[in-house]
Amino acid sequence: MIPIRDNIKGGALTETTFLVLLALYRPNHGYGIMQFVERETNRRVILGAGTLYGAINALLKKRWIRLIAEEKDTNKKTYLITDIGKRIAIGEQDRIEALRNLAGKIMGADPK
Amino acid sequence: MTKTVFRFFFDFVDRQEKWLNRMAAKGYRLKSCGAFWYTFERCLPDKYAYAVAFVADKSQAEAKAYREYLEYLGFRVWTKNINLNFSIGKIRWRPFAKGWGQLATSPGTYNQELFIAEKKNDGQPFVLHSDLRDLILSVRTIRNAYRWAVICMLGLLAATFLPCIRTASVSSVWAHAGRAAIGIAGIAFALPAAKYSTIIGRMEEESQTFE
Numbered sequence: 511m512i513p514i515r516d517n518i519k520g521g522a523l524t525e526t527t528f529l530v531l532l533a534l535y536r537p538n539h540g541y542g543i544m545q546f547v548e549r550e551t552n553r554r555v556i557l558g559a560g561t562l563y564g565a566i567n568a569l570l571k572k573r574w575i576r577l578i579a580e581e582k583d584t585n586k587k588t589y590l591i592t593d594i595g596k597r598i599a600i601g602e603q604d605r606i607e608a609l610r611n612l613a614g615k616i617m618g619a620d621p622k
Numbered sequence: 623m624t625k626t627v628f629r630f631f632f633d634f635v636d637r638q639e640k641w642l643n644r645m646a647a648k649g650y651r652l653k654s655c656g657a658f659w660y661t662f663e664r665c666l667p668d669k670y671a672y673a674v675a676f677v678a679d680k681s682q683a684e685a686k687a688y689r690e691y692l693e694y695l696g697f698r699v700w701t702k703n704i705n706l707n708f709s710i711g712k713i714r715w716r717p718f719a720k721g722w723g724q725l726a727t728s729p730g731t732y733n734q735e736l737f738i739a740e741k742k743n744d745g746q747p748f749v750l751h752s753d754l755r756d757l758i759l760s761v762r763t764i765r766n767a768y769r770w771a772v773i774c775m776l777g778l779l780a781a782t783f784l785p786c787i788r789t790a791s792v793s794s795v796w797a798h799a800g801r802a803a804i805g806i807a808g809i810a811f812a813l814p815a816a817k818y819s820t821i822i823g824r825m826e827e828e829s830q831t832f833e
Binding site: 555558559561563564565 | 675691693694695697739746749750751753760
């Protein structure tokens with residue numbers, strides 16, 4: 511039997527997934543999500559249009575986000591995180607926090 | 623003033639994208655494109671940037687939805703062929719695609735295997751796939767399409783020997799010429815397949831440590 515690692519079980523989200531979930535705590539659309547990620551990460555992460563498209567579709571399929579509005583003439587679609595999505599995001603926050611605590615314990619408060 | 627350039631790319635994503643960006647750097651903006659030609663209009667050098675997306679693995683509905691999404695983001699989008707076969711009423715099986723994308727029809731998704739997207743240059747490289755895993759998936763689909771073409775060429779090459787085996791005769795000059803043409807096409811497909819396999823290998827190694 512192939513052992514299932516923690517991240518495959520759903521323990522670790524990709525950075526793209528987590529950032530998209532965070533961007534959708536308020537109603538947001540594709541371009542808005544890209545701007546949110548660029549702004550909030552100080553341009554460290556710039557989402558490619560194709561990557562964002564794949565992420566949105568995957569999250570819709572998992573019902574972590576939902577479509578709340580659609581403008582037919584401009585194809586602008588607005589999404590919002592669901593309760594399931596919020597639970598997943600909280601889990602990811604806890605995981606990062608635990609990792610950060612572990613790093614702090616080993617590396618000390620001042621890693622330099 | 624417009625300029626028409628006749629060109630066909632066997633390496634239809636990477637080389638085509640680089641060429642379009644080189645044209646844009648020289649001040650040529652894509653106006654339209656056909657089966658093996660491109661029409662450009664003059665613009666300021668580096669005013670636009672281009673990205674080529676392989677969409678042959680998508681069904682017609684998925685490709686339409688993706689195009690609408692790219693256009694909503696403000697990109698201009700053209701469809702482009704990867705074949706030089708223009709028969710109407712064609713149905714082709716694409717084993718490298720997913721779901722209904724496996725059936726390409728003409729008219730339909732056949733000869734619309736690529737999207738060329740254009741954005742105004744904002745100083746950032748025009749990348750459609752920014753996530754390493756997503757990039758691996760996208761490049762793998764392109765590589766599999768080339769692999770499938772190589773397999774088809776090998777099958778075709780093998781088939782040219784059937785008449786000789788059946789009649790126990792020596793091949794004609796025409797048969798040799800046909801085999802040479804198939805061989806050249808096979809190599810033309812195998813080179814990008816090998817290139818994309820190397821890229822995938824490097825990215826998979828990288829994905830062991832980075833996202």
